[in-house]
Amino acid sequence: MWVLLRGAYPLRILLPLRGVWMGRRGLPRSLVPGSSRRRYRKEALPALEIPVLPLTTTEIRQYLRAHGIPFQDGYSCLRAPSPFVGSSEPKDQTSAATSFSLFIDKTTGRFLCMTSLAEGSWEDFQASVEGRGDGAREGALLTEAPEAKDIEEIRRIWDRAIPLWELPDPEEAQLARMMFGLTKVTDETLRHFSVRYLRPARSLVFPWFSPRDLGLRGLKLLGAEGQGDGVHYVETTIPRPGAYHNLFGLPLISRRDVEVVLTSRELDSLALNQSTGLPTLALPRGTICLPPALLPYLEQFRRIVFWLGDDLRSWEAAKLFARKLNPKRCSLLREEVLGEISNVEQAAGVPWSRFPDLNRLLKGHRKGELTVFTGPTGSGKTTFISEYALDLCTQGVNTLWGSFEISNVRLARVMLTQFAMGRLEEQLDKYEEWADRFEDLPLYFMTFHGQQSIRSVIDTMQHAVYVYDVCHVVIDNLQFMMGHEQLSTDRIAAQDYIVGAFRKFATDNNCHVTLVIHPRKEDDDKELQTASIFGSAKASQEADNVLILQDRKLVTGPGKRYLQVSKNRFDGDVGVFPLEFNKNSLTFSIPPKSKARLKKIKDDNGLVVKKPSSGKKGAMPQNSET
Numbered sequence: 001m002w003v004l005l006r007g008a009y010p011l012r013i014l015l016p017l018r019g020v021w022m023g024r025r026g027l028p029r030s031l032v033p034g035s036s037r038r039r040y041r042k043e044a045l046p047a048l049e050i051p052v053l054p055l056t057t058t059e060i061r062q063y064l065r066a067h068g069i070p071f072q073d074g075y076s077c078l079r080a081p082s083p084f085v086g087s088s089e090p091k092d093q094t095s096a097a098t099s100f101s102l103f104i105d106k107t108t109g110r111f112l113c114m115t116s117l118a119e120g121s122w123e124d125f126q127a128s129v130e131g132r133g134d135g136a137r138e139g140a141l142l143t144e145a146p147e148a149k150d151i152e153e154i155r156r157i158w159d160r161a162i163p164l165w166e167l168p169d170p171e172e173a174q175l176a177r178m179m180f181g182l183t184k185v186t187d188e189t190l191r192h193f194s195v196r197y198l199r200p201a202r203s204l205v206f207p208w209f210s211p212r213d214l215g216l217r218g219l220k221l222l223g224a225e226g227q228g229d230g231v232h233y234v235e236t237t238i239p240r241p242g243a244y245h246n247l248f249g250l251p252l253i254s255r256r257d258v259e260v261v262l263t264s265r266e267l268d269s270l271a272l273n274q275s276t277g278l279p280t281l282a283l284p285r286g287t288i289c290l291p292p293a294l295l296p297y298l299e300q301f302r303r304i305v306f307w308l309g310d311d312l313r314s315w316e317a318a319k320l321f322a323r324k325l326n327p328k329r330c331s332l333l334r335e336e337v338l339g340e341i342s343n344v345e346q347a348a349g350v351p352w353s354r355f356p357d358l359n360r361l362l363k364g365h366r367k368g369e370l371t372v373f374t375g376p377t378g379s380g381k382t383t384f385i386s387e388y389a390l391d392l393c394t395q396g397v398n399t400l401w402g403s404f405e406i407s408n409v410r411l412a413r414v415m416l417t418q419f420a421m422g423r424l425e426e427q428l429d430k431y432e433e434w435a436d437r438f439e440d441l442p443l444y445f446m447t448f449h450g451q452q453s454i455r456s457v458i459d460t461m462q463h464a465v466y467v468y469d470v471c472h473v474v475i476d477n478l479q480f481m482m483g484h485e486q487l488s489t490d491r492i493a494a495q496d497y498i499v500g501a502f503r504k505f506a507t508d509n510n511c512h513v514t515l516v517i518h519p520r521k522e523d524d525d526k527e528l529q530t531a532s533i534f535g536s537a538k539a540s541q542e543a544d545n546v547l548i549l550q551d552r553k554l555v556t557g558p559g560k561r562y563l564q565v566s567k568n569r570f571d572g573d574v575g576v577f578p579l580e581f582n583k584n585s586l587t588f589s590i591p592p593k594s595k596a597r598l599k600k601i602k603d604d605n606g607l608v609v610k611k612p613s614s615g616k617k618g619a620m621p622q623n624s625e626t
């Protein structure tokens with residue numbers, strides 16, 4: 001189900017975008033080659049426009065008390081008797097566990113009835129308590145059932161999959177076990193977790209059973225491909241990743257279990273359960289996210305042990321998840337994780353795949369930092385920052401966009417073109433495939449457009465961090481939060497306040513914020529510098545990184561831009577490199593085969609200018625910013 005609160009919404013909601021695109025070209029969807037009509041929950045769209053005020057746990061408690069609803073305080077949720085249990089539902093009045101079956105998320109107020117699986121927003125709950133909910137509304141509250149075509153597909157795959165030990169050829173079985181690292185996992189464990197193997201796809205199949213009636217709700221297929229000495233795993237889920245909320249292993253958890261090991265992979269869950277005997281659950285999308293919809297299922301545990309991996313990203317994910325689960329009951333199984341964090345390469349952050357020069361200077365994209373990005377009007381700031389953020393997003397950096405200047409539909413169209421590296425209008429046969437892949441990106445958009453208050457933007461960001469584990473927010477651009485102050489002193493004070501708020505947000509939430517700020521008016525023939533950023537020096541002081549899109553076309557002719565890193569708090573490397581704009585794909589990234597043309601300018605007390613490392617084509621003399 002799409003969760004649409006406080007102005008942030010997932011990409012799938014932009015699906016009418018497809019309609020817009022095709023509509024503009026006058027092509028009805030049914031004419032698009034290879035397209036099968038999809039069902040969209042368009043009715044969800046109007047709800048986006050309703051701003052929902054941020055909620056506190058105190059307010060939820062007060063409301064419940066005021067309406068005489070008893071409740072128990074849990075780790076992430078409040079528990080109350082469910083008004084959504086119909087007469088046909090099994091009720092066990094003697095047990096608080098079943099009679100208090102409504103779980104209300106303490107942060108968002110969103111609820112889940114564990115008996116009927118009804119779920120909805122805090123407003124839906126209030127409407128129901130106050131008798132404002134009609135029958136149809138309550139029907140809509142029920143967890144969305146899988147789409148018919150998904151049900152068919154799930155059934156078809158599950159029926160064709162067989163237990164590993166039933167493979168007719170022992171060699172094939174042995175190879176499969178080796179590929180998936182299952183040589184020590186017993187048939188008994190595989191049976192216990194109902195794991196099967198799909199021969200034609202050479203994939204393991206992990207089932208998702210409904211906690212309500214143990215009906216099959218979905219599947220995850222795990223394929224393995226040999227890659228050099230290692231193995232590369234490919235995951236496919238039905239339904240799509242955004243709706244795949246399976247805590248693998250849940251049916252095996254007993255009500256009396258008070259401890260659980262949370263793993264990022266199903267395979268780890270099998271091995272750990274077999275070797276330790278402890279209850280284990282695997283997260284549906286590994287370290288990418290912990291959807292709050294799963295929190296109620298974890299309330300019963302007094303101790304939650306993370307086994308997510310021993311790299312920095314897993315450690316950071318564990319920290320983020322522990323915030324939601326209540327850190328008091330969370331622990332890490334492996335202490336050596338801490339040792340790994342000193343590993344310089346990892347601490348450097350997520351590298352861009354399309355901008356090797358940016359990696360050489362910034363060493364990657366790190367959580368909790370503030371990046372300020374500027375460039376002349378119309379120079380392509382939005383287009384560049386779109387690709388820069390998309391690059392990270394394709395690598396699992398959950399991203400929230402605040403695009404106040406251009407509409408989300410327009411922005412998404414630019415992004416889809418950049419993602420596919422070409423205009424899809426010209427290759428309609430590929431359109432469906434790219435659009436499908438694009439929809440699965442962990443990409444979210446604020447619904448705001450035009451002037452916004454900083455408070456509502458920060459609230460939305462906070463919410464997105466909690467609900468979608470967002471770790472990169474792009475704000476394009478800051479001028480849209482500065483109100484209508486006429487006096488320049490007021491504008492500067494307003495900007496300083498806003499920059500301070502974003503800085504604090506980035507630090508407090510360990511979330512990277514990229515802030516686009518216009519430059520002040522300067523002579524056209526002058527290059528921009530850090531000091532050219534609009535407002536006081538506060539923006540560049542607070543920023544960890546300052547990036548400038550230089551659009552001087554003096555040296556290499558039309559279309560050429562340069563990206564200058566003029567501040568780099570992480571290790572001080574600053575410099576400049578050319579960007580090549582490709583009008584067809586709307587990308588700035590350097591084609592993979594061309595040489596690096598980075599010009600590093602090291603700020604070593606005196607402004608020591610290093611020689612460009614290779615292929616100087618297009619390199620420009622630069623002054624280092626101090």
Ligand SMILES: Nc1ncnc2c1ncn2[C@@H]1O[C@H](COP(=O)(O)OP(=O)(O)OP(=O)(O)O)[C@@H](O)[C@H]1O
Binds near residue numbers: 375377383
């Ligand atoms: N290097 C380039 N060469 C030619 N056209 C470009 C280049 N970069 C971007 N464009 C095009 O210029 C237009 C404006 O780009 P964009 O909106 O990204 O600029 P911007 O700097 O964000 O603008 P603003 O200052 O108004 O916010 C777009 O149509 C984009 O496709």
